[in-house]
Amino acid sequence: MMIFVLLGVVAVLIFLVKIFDTTDIPKIHGLPEAPNWPVFGSLFQLGENHSKSLSKLAKKLGPVFQIRMGNRRIVVANSYDSIKYFWVKNQAALISRPALHTFHNVVSSEVLSIGTSPWDESCKQRRKAAATALNKPAVQTYMPIIDHESYIAINEILHECQDGKADINIIPHLQRFALNTSLTLNYGTRIASSDDALLKEIVTVEGAVAQLRSASNNWQDYVPLLRIFPARSNEAATIRQRRDRYLVRLLNGLKKDIANGVDKPCITGNILKDPSAKLNETEIRSICLTMISAALETVPANIILGIGYLSSPHGQEIQERAYREILDVYPNGDAWDRCLDEEQVPYVTALYKEILRYYTVHHMSLPRRSVQEIEYEGSRIPAGTSFYMNAFAGDYDENHFEDPYQFNPDRYLGDVDGTPHYAYGAGTRMCIGAHLANRELYTFLVRLIIGFRILGPLNKEDAAILDGMEINARPTGLVVQPKMFKCRFEPRNLEDLKRWIDGSKQRAEHH
Numbered sequence: 001m002m003i004f005v006l007l008g009v010v011a012v013l014i015f016l017v018k019i020f021d022t023t024d025i026p027k028i029h030g031l032p033e034a035p036n037w038p039v040f041g042s043l044f045q046l047g048e049n050h051s052k053s054l055s056k057l058a059k060k061l062g063p064v065f066q067i068r069m070g071n072r073r074i075v076v077a078n079s080y081d082s083i084k085y086f087w088v089k090n091q092a093a094l095i096s097r098p099a100l101h102t103f104h105n106v107v108s109s110e111v112l113s114i115g116t117s118p119w120d121e122s123c124k125q126r127r128k129a130a131a132t133a134l135n136k137p138a139v140q141t142y143m144p145i146i147d148h149e150s151y152i153a154i155n156e157i158l159h160e161c162q163d164g165k166a167d168i169n170i171i172p173h174l175q176r177f178a179l180n181t182s183l184t185l186n187y188g189t190r191i192a193s194s195d196d197a198l199l200k201e202i203v204t205v206e207g208a209v210a211q212l213r214s215a216s217n218n219w220q221d222y223v224p225l226l227r228i229f230p231a232r233s234n235e236a237a238t239i240r241q242r243r244d245r246y247l248v249r250l251l252n253g254l255k256k257d258i259a260n261g262v263d264k265p266c267i268t269g270n271i272l273k274d275p276s277a278k279l280n281e282t283e284i285r286s287i288c289l290t291m292i293s294a295a296l297e298t299v300p301a302n303i304i305l306g307i308g309y310l311s312s313p314h315g316q317e318i319q320e321r322a323y324r325e326i327l328d329v330y331p332n333g334d335a336w337d338r339c340l341d342e343e344q345v346p347y348v349t350a351l352y353k354e355i356l357r358y359y360t361v362h363h364m365s366l367p368r369r370s371v372q373e374i375e376y377e378g379s380r381i382p383a384g385t386s387f388y389m390n391a392f393a394g395d396y397d398e399n400h401f402e403d404p405y406q407f408n409p410d411r412y413l414g415d416v417d418g419t420p421h422y423a424y425g426a427g428t429r430m431c432i433g434a435h436l437a438n439r440e441l442y443t444f445l446v447r448l449i450i451g452f453r454i455l456g457p458l459n460k461e462d463a464a465i466l467d468g469m470e471i472n473a474r475p476t477g478l479v480v481q482p483k484m485f486k487c488r489f490e491p492r493n494l495e496d497l498k499r500w501i502d503g504s505k506q507r508a509e510h511h
């Protein structure tokens, strides 16, 4: 009798494991697979830092392998060339994005940002409208906003720097810079003080959303059984309500300004006023959401990390070279203004490219989902498979980059073949804000470098960590969050700097 009960229990267990142990895509023949457990797949091995763990696995399995995360089967590319093969050569097949439970069902309800939307007609229309608003000629018309916001941040730094004697934390200044740039571009609204409650709310909520989008933080996305524990979903629902509240407030504010004829030119205003734009209310909210969330952490993270590097001893050499090269092109002190219209100092362009590569702030880029079968070295990867780009690994691939662990802007001087780095992703769903972001980085770097000598802190314990991976305070997040550091800003020539700031201020008042 006992033996039948035991056999029954074993049969039920096997049955349950079979049910919960299936994957969305069956095992792909011929493609190496990471070691895994029933039900959970490789979630335990991946730990908190997916990019690092996957790079280790790639040493054993090769650059491309399949991995199981709960009931999802994912193909991961870990080298420069393999990323190029899938994301560029097979770009039409990799045009979609996977939907994940926490983010797509709980946080976002019906309003999804462009970067998280699976490919369909609505995503196509939203992407097209946003791309038009972010193309080169459009971005040039936004340069007064960059002029305004960058001078304010630099003026704040000037007030705090005590002539190079104070160790300062620049993170709050740059968060406000990025948020105000996004808000002004999108709604024509800016927040006046770093302490504003709305600014804090947006920064907090968007940070929490990034955590909820993180692949390593949300096991319930991969193991449906875990959804019976509601804590994570409840947190996500609260975040959604808080996010909806400020999105509605900002959009209604703009609509009121338009009705009263006092609105400032901005992307959403143009869409709202354009009778031919075929976007409904939800789609407009999606674009607004995208513009805020896409730039909020990525742009300031790169500027902050770049400043951190420049404050190091090696960074001093890079600064001095950049300074000399700026003066060579602009001997009459007009670099501050001219950087808004043109990008004529190749070394500064090379510097921001190297910052983008070295820190690759989306270590794991954004996930993709294939819509067609792809063949890879004899394996057939079916449509509907999720793909992860280990962008950090691709950007540190020794077969493509010489001395990848060296911070070296020179690698981007002269002709560079193909995609310079994967910081903006690649292919059909590559970042559409790259040009705007590049212009922001260039302007900020030129202005900071001609304005100040950026020095290490007096208290050596506060010096910036220089390792691209170790500087990240939040390995589970979607975007790198720089660990706090301090540095000093010594004005090169106070009179010039004040004059430049004053010029920008006057332009802002007349804009």
Ligand code: HEM
Pocket (backbone or CB within 6 Å): 114, 115, 116, 117, 127, 130, 134, 290, 291, 294, 295, 298, 299, 302, 361, 362, 365, 366, 367, 422, 423, 424, 425, 426, 427, 428, 429, 430, 431, 432, 433, 434, 436, 437
């Ligand atoms: C340095 C700053 C930035 C970095 C490092 C960055 C990085 C990325 C990455 C890695 C992706 C995924 C690309 C892929 O799947 O291949 C992406 C997508 C996207 N980015 Fe950026 N981004 C930055 C700034 C911006 C800005 C300023 C905007 C707009 C204001 C923006 C808008 C978008 C949009 C709309 C997408 C989604 C594209 C799609 O799904 O079709 N980004 N970005």
